Amino acid sequence: MRIRLLTPAAAAALMACTSLGLHLNAQAQDWPTKPVVLVVPYSAGGPTDVVARMLAIPMGKSLGQTVVVENTVGAGGTIAPARVARAKNDGYTILIHHMGMATAPSLYKKLPYDPLKDFEYIGQVLDVPMTLLSRKDFPANNFQELLAYVKANQEKVSLANAGIGAVSQLCGMLFAYQAGVKLTTVPYKGAGPAMNDLMGGQVDLLCDQTTQTAPVIKDGNRVKVFGVTTPQRLTAMPQIPTLDEQGLKGFDVKVWHGMYAPKGTPAEVINKINTALNVALKDPVVVQRIADLSSELVTPDRATPQSLKTLLESEVKRWNTVIKAAGVTAE
Incomplete structure (x- = not known):
């Protein structure tokens, strides 16, 4: 049997790759060592901002680091995703966004990011009528x-x-x-x-x-x-009829929210953020406040990367049809 010896250059390259892999793995295991920035595409006090600030405290406690909410406003909510897509993929900059992630590709002719290709998925968060x-x-x-x-x-x-x-x-x-x-x-x-x-x-x-x-x-x-706007009346405000039952048949708009990280963020880091998200979704204060706002936190089977990926893919197709039919575009 012939044994092929590596050249000094090849051996050095292999050692460098191995060392880099071990270094990145160690970094992922130690993560987080500093605050995590949760980027919101809309203004302070708005619906998505309210949800983000509710989740930030219990997520921070779970991670052992502060989760800082930052509002990056403008261009119909597209500046924030673009910022996160360009951010370092180390888990310290993440995004919370609603169904605007699915509608932007149909609304904007030139979008500075691809919702389906430029992000890692963390999980769904909640549905808001x-x-x-x-x-x-x-x-x-x-x-x-x-x-x-x-x-x-x-x-x-x-x-x-x-x-x-x-x-x-x-x-x-x-x-x-x-x-x-x-x-x-x-x-x-x-x-x-x-x-x-x-x-x-x-x-x-x-x-x-x-x-x-x-x-x-x-x-x-x-x-x-x-x-x-949902097919069923709200448990918290059952006196309000739906638009569907009053004549706008099939009217169904429910605002889903999800969390994302830059593409290439290590799986170990995504798992840690996902675990913190699931802890926050069970926090009694969050549960009560969301119920008071007539909204619904997702179940654990939906607060997963795969569930958010599947949802986003289907919603991109759905809203493309709706927006084209309405003839609405944005510059």
């Missing part, structure tokens, strides 16, 4: 009156959203599309400013997540609510 609201002195008092009014006065009715690409824009777009009307859309820099102007009477309508709208609805006299 949405509600259709109006200013408190809007002429309509129920959904049928709302439909009649917007059809007769569509050129006068303003529809607020939290910015191009935000889920409030998509929900409002679907409402107008299925109602057969074209309304004046008013984009804001975040859900908070949009809600403030709705309550102040500066705009007429807003469709947004219950993390943002539930406290206002429960307050009783600051807005009017015309329906929820």
Whole structure:
């Protein structure tokens, strides 16, 4: 049997690769040794920001390091994913994003990242229903009156959203599309400013997540609510009918959230973040606060990398069909 000896250069290269592999493995085992940045694509106080800050504390306790929430706002929520996609793949910069990860490829002609190729998946987080609201002195008092009014006065009715690409824009777009009307859309820099102007009477309508709208609805006299966007009524607010049961058949918008890391982040690090996420999803304070916002944390079988990957792939296809049918694009 012939034994082939490595040349000095080949041996040195092999030793270097082995040393690098051992070094990276040791780093993954020691991770984290400093705070982890959780990037949010939207403004402070908005729905996604609220969820991120709820999860950050129990995740930090589980990891043994602070999880710092940073709001990276702009371009319809596309700047934050682009930032994370370019970040060092060491697990210290991660992303929480809603279904905007699935809609961006159809909304934007030039996207500075690929949602399906530029990230590692950590897991799904929660589902958030949405509600259709109006200013408190809007002429309509129920959904049928709302439909009649917007059809007769569509050129006068303003529809607020939290910015191009935000889920409030998509929900409002679907409402107008299925109602057969074209309304004046008013984009804001975040859900908070949009809600403030709705309550102040500066705009007429807003469709947004219950993390943002539930406290206002429960307050009783600051807005009017015309329906929820899921096929079933909300357990926390069963008195509010769905848009589907009131005539917009098949209307179903539920805002799912997921966590991502840059492509190439070590599997050991992803597993540690996923474990911390699952700990946070069971935290009693988080569970209660999410329930108060009429939202639903995912079950453990959905808080996995594979589950989020499968969901994102299917949602990219779904929203591509919807957005093309509505003829909506963003620069």
